[in-house]
């Protein structure tokens with residue numbers, strides 16, 4: 415067990431406020447769920463990888479609160495973040511006669527969390543749900559803030575809803591079974607908080623990246639808590655992304671193009687975001703906002719975290735054009751104008767359009783020369 419004191423972070427959203435609990439030995443402790451509204455049944459939504467590891471223990475804990483606890487295991491992977499998988503959740507809810515008080519528990523990474531949240535937003539026009547994130551990425555980002563979605567073949571997270579969970583239970587012990595590649599992917603969303611909001615945290619990461627990669631309990635606890643605090647601050651000010659919240663998409667305009675262009679699941683979301691941050695930082699430098707030293711620091715930390723810093727070729731004959739076409743489908747685009755999260759100065763981000771010529775130069779400079 416990771417023996418740490420219980421840490422909590424609050425998301426302040428009036429009647430949609432909730433708490434993130436962070437520690438080891440949490441997800442299978444019945445006390446973690448003691449304050450939730452009463453209901454006759456619960457549904458654990460997980461996948462075929464995480465379910466065999468953790469679903470039985472969660473079910474046992476939940477049976478102290480709900481007479482019936484069902485489980486549905488979705489196929490694993492970004493490629494399955496689809497209508498078909500979503501329907502498996504609705505099938506389970508209906509087959510088990512779940513009513514509108516039934517609580518859904520998302521046990522897994524961001525894919526399971528985003529789909530469970532969307533299913534909860536839709537079933538009977540809205541049922542409560544709890545996030546039990548088991549990847550670093552989900553603990554530091556996707557389980558917090560109420561963005562839920564599935565992918566469309568033409569664009570990432572294009573079909574979804576804002577729908578907040580009742581609680582987030584981040585059990586640091588679950589990170590012990592996470593593959594190293596997935597830990598690195600989660601670090602992309604951790605590193606992003608530095609350039610957009612907190613360069614002291616960035617410096618801490620530079621100094622402690624080895625401890626984080628070695629999964630030292632105190633380092634992981636700090637990473638999850640500080641990331642959640644920053645996300646809570648942003649979401650508390652702009653829940654529905656009318657402005658500020660878009661800064662959380664640093665690296666995502668380029669990154670989503672990589673994910674969609676290669677086919678969902680080829681690069682992990684965090685890998686695409688890591689490389690996308692390098693590209694967005696280079697664009698920020700070309701526009702005169704940050705200097706080469708900042709771009710070098712960021713690129714070095716992303717590489718040290720085990721993430722790619724060179725972008726893939728998406729089209730052998732019109733690579734930049736292909737990137738531009740895919741980025742035109744980004745949710746931040748307005749009237750066809752692509753918007754980027756740019757670093758105005760280290761620790762402060764802005765959302766702006768950029769001249770196509772500069773964007774193409776960045777794509778050319780960052781793209782790996784071989785396919």
Ligand code: NAD
Pocket residue numbers: 461463464467490491492495522523524525526528548549550551552555556557558559560561562571588589590591592593596599600603683684
């Ligand atoms: P994921 O959900 O696919 O999980 C990664 C892999 O790790 C999967 O194979 C999963 O089965 C496995 N896994 C999960 N927990 C494990 C554990 N404890 N031990 C062993 N294996 C485990 O990917 P992810 O990186 O967690 O999430 C990426 C998704 O999150 C993307 O779809 C992205 O769009 C979304 N996202 C959403 C938000 C948001 O605000 N809602 C923010 C960032 C990312």
Ligand code: GLY
Pocket residue numbers: 555556558559561659660662663
């Ligand atoms: N991960 C982006 C957001 O939550 O807004």
